[in-house]
Amino acid sequence: MKTGTPAWGPGRHGAAGFALDLGRCVGCGACVLACRMENRLPGRVSWRRIVPLNLARYLGGPTYFFSLACHHCQDPPCVRGCPSGALRKRPDGVVTLEADLCMGCRYCEMACPFKAPAYDSDAGVMTKCHLCHHRLDSGLLPACVEACPVGALGFEDDTAAGGDVAAGVDVAAGGAPDAETRVGRVLRAEEVPGFVDPGEAKPGLVLVPPVGGIRGAKYVSLESLLAAAADAASEGEGSGHG
């Protein structure tokens, strides 16, 4: 099948994680299905999910989609919280779980701010995203990244997968978090308003803002929206009873 060679694969800098281009992600879920397919996950377990923000276009603002899996944190609370040593962070940055050592206590799930580890109730053990390291080892991209039809998903240090939006940014030199790209500053997950507070975990997720930036500035208050809409209605725009 098709191969892709990550420009900045994990293992290179001891940091690993996904990048998500918020201007490109349309929340389609192909990544969720590709993960399920690749890792042959049973229906009761999901390693990736789509979290829509503002699906109802509250205040007339846009919808953003967050395709999220394990962030392979720099200081993973799940590893710290695991009493059996089943979870560990590999030298290349990938956070893995060894099922043989897992006793299914679910402490990691409680410790993770993002609830990324998923409990397999039939097997009685935790499961989690391992960045498809079996694919990485053979020079392939993680299944979710490979499947993304709009190039929204990439590696933390491979935002080029998102349509060369961050081409030239060298994460190894510490450039990514504050680097200026053509579409604006690359954001760390914890910088995004409304995002779960990651504590000290330092999640390895990089979020690429859309062209023109997050459109929060366009939001207006609910009161002013309703006032404007009421004005429009009094000019014959509305369609209520009457």
Add this chain to the structure above:
Amino acid sequence: MSLRTVRTVCPRNCYCTCGMLVGVEDGRIVGIEGDPVNPATGGKVCLKGLSYVERVVHPDRLTTPLRRNARGGFDPVPWDDALADIARRLETIRRESGPSAVLYYEGSGSHGALSGLAAAFWRPFGGPTRAHGDLCWPAGLEATRLTYGDNRHNHPVLTRESRFILLWGHNPAETNVHQWNLILEARERGAKVAVVDPRSTDTTDAADLHLRPRPGTDAALALGLGHVILAEGLHDQRFVAARGLGFESYVERVAAYPPERVAQITGLEAEEVRELAREYATGRPALLVAGFGLQRHHHAGQAMRAVALLPALTGNLGVAGGGWQYANLASHCLRPPPSLPPPPEVDPRSFPTSRLGWVLQHLGDPPLRAAWFEKANPVSQHPRTAEVRRGFEGLELVVVVDQFLTDTARMAHYVLPAKTLFEEEDLVTAYWHPYVQLRQKVLDPPEGVRTETEVWRELCVRFGFGTDAFDVDPTKRLRAMLPEGREGALEELRDRPLDLSGCGDVAWADGRFLTPSGKVEFSSEEAARLWGVEPVPDYQPLEEGHAGEASRRFPLQLLTCKTRERIHSQFGNLSWIREVDRPRVLDIHPLDAAARGLADGDPARIWNARGAAEAPVRLNPGIRPGVVHVIEGRCVPEDPWMNLVTADGVTDMGWGATFYECLVEVEAVSVERADPEPEGRP
């Protein structure tokens, strides 16, 4: 354990028609990914393509014929018994009432050129009643044909070259993901994107301009854009003089549509109309992509003609990065299967598809007694479902061929289990990219499933009809269906898709249009002659529109649009899809909701004189006030049954359906408040 990879193609009724690579291990599909050799779909498939892994082996998939029993349920029956009884009853009806007392109805659920083999049975049968036109796009096809002479457009990848992209009634971020990818690329290279859509969608979220006209007023907006472009001298004088027919009468027509009048009709601001006109006319090359949404009403064809003239007015034809995109039929060059028997001497009778409910009940001379449905789920997907259901109840024999027990299959006397796309080799055409693709066989059908090809052959044998069309080597047959002189391309198709059209990547590059005049027809005598419409398109208010008589009682315009996880009533039954499914809710503007005492999450009844459906309310300030929306496509019984309220009219040309000419009222259903859709902090 051995893994093999097979190149094939997704045959759904969808723009993308993706090339796919399928991984098979021990007779089971374990992986699907995009085929990189298809330049338009670029090595990716969407979530629906991935979900076939579940669909093919889904526990609900039918693998035996079913016969309805006296209790209204189904019993499995052997194929021989089912086909013997079906054949006997069809023969009786044919003898007593003639062949046209049987309806043969084929939908768009799966594409493949072998569908043509059905004729090998139905022709000698004598010609059953058929449907013509279709539910989706024919008004726009005919409007484009009348304007340019043919439905073709630039190769999709040329979208990258556009500087301005106008998406009209189109939502590629949700329904044409590969086109969206190309639009994002153009946008990152500096292109501006404008969208005309009464709703906010994932597409409008990324737009620089978003105009939300009242549904059904697109013709007025298009003529208003023409007005501004002409008034400000932004049109391409050389192009219209050399390549346009009837331009003077078009100039007269648009003179009646100054922006202020257009604003009154469409509910837009006059300044929005001016701004869009200027941006579109000056953002060269400018691409105009029209979706199917704006041609689902009675005056659809004329509206589409008015919109389709804008690329000609601005000289954006025959240009990479420019053009008019509606449907690209370049790949529709296949021949019917060889050795078919001759058609019956008298043309079989047919009716416009959207009238199915009426036809099933009221057609006379002879009335319909039996119906055969395949690749179709009319009980869910046809307008005015209650009429369709009533029609079904009056039939003596309904045969439905499907993979699952759909709403339609549940009303059948016999359900025959259908193969999946992986289980028979076939040729597949597209309507966005120009490629013919070979749908290579990946697996044998599961035990108990027969291909339609086998079913038709078996029926021919039972009726004593010839079987020549079936007794051809399958590879030779497909070869003979390729265009004359290109039969040898079949082997190449095993490795890659092929553009067999000879049209080139830039449509109309030679400036020779296939209309009667050889020019772009601003004024079309053919339109007037064939369809009885004005030669120059004009705006006509919808009878069931925002200002129509019925709007006093039913003041809201209902749209039932598409999204990414389903093709109509397909895919929504899969757990893989349901995990990422969009909620089936009624999008309503907070003002319209407030006027009806509806709060977010309230269960609501959406109703009119035709019927009623229910869905939970979602307050959505992104939708135009006066317009409400529910995603169409009923896959499981919990999905809202929106076609109980939609209308079964016929478009002004092409015999399309009028789903979006639908006024409703919305009211609270007095039960406990349901939870709104799952949404939270990431």
